Amino acid sequence: MENQEYIAALLCxxxxxxxxxxxxxILEQCAQWRAANLQIQHTAxxxxxxxxxxxxxxxxxxxxxxxxxxxxxxxxxxxxxxxxKACLGSAFQKMGITEKxxxxxxxxxxxx
Numbered sequence: 001m002e003n004q005e006y007i008a009a010l011l012c013x014x015x016x017x018x019x020x021x022x023x024x025x026i027l028e029q030c031a032q033w034r035a036a037n038l039q040i041q042h043t044a045x046x047x048x049x050x051x052x053x054x055x056x057x058x059x060x061x062x063x064x065x066x067x068x069x070x071x072x073x074x075x076x077x078x079x080x081x082x083x084x085k086a087c088l089g090s091a092f093q094k095m096g097i098t099e100k101x102x103x104x105x106x107x108x109x110x111x112x
Contacts, residue, residue, distance in 0.1 A: 031096035
């Protein structure tokens with residue numbers, strides 16, 4: 001699992017093949033491992049995970065985690081809804097959140 005980021009990138013390229021379901025399961029497990037590892041670092045060492053998010057992505061992700069809609073976030077941050085959607089997509093990818101359902105609850109869990 002230590003090499004999960006490298007392996008996940010390779011698996012994403014193969015995902016549309018005959019092993020799509022199995023690869024999807026592996027990618028989900030990689031994302032769960034990464035999230036658990038970051039949570040352990042945060043709890044044990046007081047390191048708040050940054051996930052490599054930009055300041056804008058972090059702000060948008062926090063608002064989404066609080067339950068705000070893309071439209072509400074766009075209005076609050078003076079952005080277009082499509083920009084909010086793109087930033088959230090980037091944040092999900094950087095944080096390893098691939099599960100289509102419950103993405104916002106995953107944000108809430110990872111961002112604290």
